[in-house]
Amino acid sequence: xxxxxxxxxxxxxxxxxxxxxxxxxxxxxxxxxxxxxxxxxxxxxxxxxxxxxxxxxxxxxxxxxxxxxxxxxxxxxxxxxxxxxxxxxxxxxxxxxxxxxxxxxxxxxxxxxxxxxxxxxxxxxxxxxxxxxxxxxxxxxxxxxxxxxxxxxxxxxxxxxxxxxxxxxxxxxxxxxxxxxxxxxxxxxxxxxxxxxxxxxxxxxxxxxxxxxxxxxxxxxxxxxxxxxxxxxxxxxxxxxxxxxxxxxxxxxxxxxxxxxxxxxxxxxxxxxxxxxxxxxxxxxxxxxxxxxxxxxxxxxxxxxxxxxxxxxxxxxxxxxxxxxxxxxxxxxxxxxxxxxxxxxxxxx
Numbered sequence: 645x646x647x648x649x650x651x652x653x654x655x656x657x658x659x660x661x662x663x664x665x666x667x668x669x670x671x672x673x674x675x676x677x678x679x680x681x682x683x684x685x686x687x688x689x690x691x692x693x694x695x696x697x698x699x700x701x702x703x704x705x706x707x708x709x710x711x712x713x714x715x716x717x718x719x720x721x722x723x724x725x726x727x728x729x730x731x732x733x734x735x736x737x738x739x740x741x742x743x744x745x746x747x748x749x750x751x752x753x754x755x756x757x758x759x760x761x762x763x764x765x766x767x768x769x770x771x772x773x774x775x776x777x778x779x780x781x782x783x784x785x786x787x788x789x790x791x792x793x794x795x796x797x798x799x800x801x802x803x804x805x806x807x808x809x810x811x812x813x814x815x816x817x818x819x820x821x822x823x824x825x826x827x828x829x830x831x832x833x834x835x836x837x838x839x840x841x842x843x844x845x846x847x848x849x850x851x852x853x854x855x856x857x858x859x860x861x862x863x864x865x866x867x868x869x870x871x872x873x874x875x876x877x878x879x880x881x882x883x884x885x886x887x888x889x890x891x892x893x894x895x896x897x898x899x900x901x902x903x904x905x906x907x908x909x910x911x912x913x914x915x916x917x918x919x920x921x922x923x924x925x926x927x928x929x930x931x932x933x934x935x936x937x938x939x940x941x942x943x944x945x946x947x948x949x950x951x952x953x954x955x956x957x958x959x960x961x962x963x964x965x966x967x968x969x970x971x972x973x974x975x976x977x978x979x980x981x982x983x984x985x986x987x988x989x990x991x992x993x
Contacts, residue, residue, distance in 0.1 A: 706762065737792070738756040768824065813844040814835075832881055851906060889937045954980070
């Protein structure tokens, strides 16, 4: 008799019951069940962890094993700083979240640095992760985004907490001048939402254009995912929220995660969208009106390649660094074994 399987299935049923009927249990009991369930998944994930692998032509697999998710990561955001950041003058900065075996509890922002955009490490004195998971195991911190100004890097992320009969989704920002010491997180926006509607304030992207700070994000409204654009005066709150239109989305796809970059007089967006089968691809779009109206750039997209071991692509980030190709595209993907990794590919747009 396989007692480990019986233990796992018993814990799984208890976990489902505590989620679907929370009124039957105290919050501390629910937290304890979730903690045991997550740690069981985490240990199983460690036992089957595999090194990053993909056979996609021109893709560079990134070794991010220094993170707290033993190398499995998702949702990269990357900045290029020509003059360097901090005392060691790091030219590339990355925010990313571990995602071992797709366990959201371990999805908490990490901050990494690099000189070449390929070899990454924690900064001297840096902590892993930057935003610690909730102590009661009833939430996570996801979707990090970076912004840099005057020697200071700002890390935006969303916290999802499971409260009694609802979720509390909060967009936070914290900042640092060395990547080791971070300011106390500041709340930009908090939303109470039903437990079945977690798709709120997703995938923030931050730019300063024409002296104004903007934040784009994705909200779920009546089963449809829509892009929003807000102003963020002083990087301290979200105001003047408006719908941002996306024209030319291929049939059968719906928006998921986004990233924006400046390119001369226009803005560019890399976004992942999922089809009816739940597989994600990466598309590109452009805007000439401060990001309120976007048009998909046709003929430029990345689809998962089954022969390359890819099951689905995920959130992408655009970085212009003056290299031979116009852009470095960082993106995460799920392989055929259910592992999550991050890669980089040089592209032209």
